[in-house]
Amino acid sequence: MKLYINKIHVWLNGLNDSTSLNSWANGDIELPNTYALPKPAYYPKTQLRRLSPFSRVALHCLDMPQVLTASLPLIFASRHGDLAKTVKLIKDSASGEDLSPTQFALSVHNATSGLFGIATKNTTATTTISASKNTFIEGLIEALMQCQKNHEEVLYCYCDFDVPDEYRQYEEKQPARCIALLLSAVKSKETLVSIDLSPNSTLSNKKSVQSKQETPPCIDFIRHMYCQSQENIACKNYTLSLGFH
Amino acid sequence: MADIKATLKALIIDTLDLEDISPEDIIDNEPLFGDGLGLDSIDALELGLAIKKTFDVKIEANSEKTKEHFYSIDNLVKFIEQN
Secondary structure (H helix, E strand, O other): OEEEEEEEEEEEOOEOOHHHHHHHHOOOOOOOOOOOOOOOOOOOHHHHOOOOHHHHHHHHHOOOOOOOOOOOOEEEEOOOOOHHHHHHHHHHHHOOOOOOHHHHHOOOOOHHHHHHHHHHOOOOOEEEEOOHHHHHHHHHHHHHHHHHHHOOOEEEEEEEOOOOHHHOOOOOOOOOEEEEEEEEOOOOOOOOEEEEEEEOOOOOOOOOOOOOOOOOHHHHHHHHHHOOOOOOEEEOOEEEEEEEO | OHHHHHHHHHHHHHHOOOOOOOHHHOOOOOOOEOOOOOEOHHHHHHHHHHHHHHHOOOOOOOOHHHHHHOOOHHHHHHHHHHO
16 A cells, blocks of 8 residues: 655654754754744644643644645544643542643543644544554554545644653653654655555564563654665554655 | 732733733733633633632632623622622
8 A cells, every 4th residue: 555745744852854853863863852842833822822732743743835724634643642631630630629621621632633623724524543552553544544535635643742750651751753744645746755554464463562662653654754764664563664756 | 909910910821821911911901801811711711710719719600790700800809809
């Protein structure tokens, strides 16, 4: 199965431009330890104050030329969603505090895609995906299906942040990462990269060993993309490789 | 009264993350919602909760009076003083 990337916008722990991402992918620089949060330029100024770091990064990545006004279907994928916000609400709830209406109203998994829809007046359907460790790939497959079915471009956005300390026993520290892609099922002169995606012929019945140290597939994908590697990208049940145009 | 006013303005800025606004920008008798400061209904809920916590007053959710109390800083001060 082939999928074509026509636009791409990555934010990786503060790295946001292709020169720095290239340097990082080639091992010349490390990811920064701290970062300033981006301000999505198209977002109403008076509403920016309500956005969590998670939403700000995702909405920033979705800011790509000609995409904001195109009313495209959006597939939004995140394994943990806005977990920092969820933890705060759970804590308030546990200690008998009243919950913040703003935080509560924006705590659902599809809140960010909803905010994008409102800000860009996009009434097209959005789909949200959370699929454990495979979230990035499963989201990509959803995007592929929607591209093939409707023969049109779709927006795909994957975003996850490092988990809050309360969840540290389940996951090692990971960089905050977000990638937004404009995808199509057909190649065009806009195409930057093609993705070759195929199910593995023999599905592994072995229970995968739960390792806390695995690199999230999204970060592997971004690395391959920026060092233009055509090697296979390791992910459960699928083989994925990139072609450069 | 001046104390309540200052606390209230600080509370509004802090609770609603109004980064670019200083207490002097909030005019005592101008509307907080819609035209004046431009706050909306989610802000009203958020502010109601913060006022309840800070001043220990009871706010009725579906009362026309509540709308009046929340109209401006002056009205809110009056409301808090009466309770």
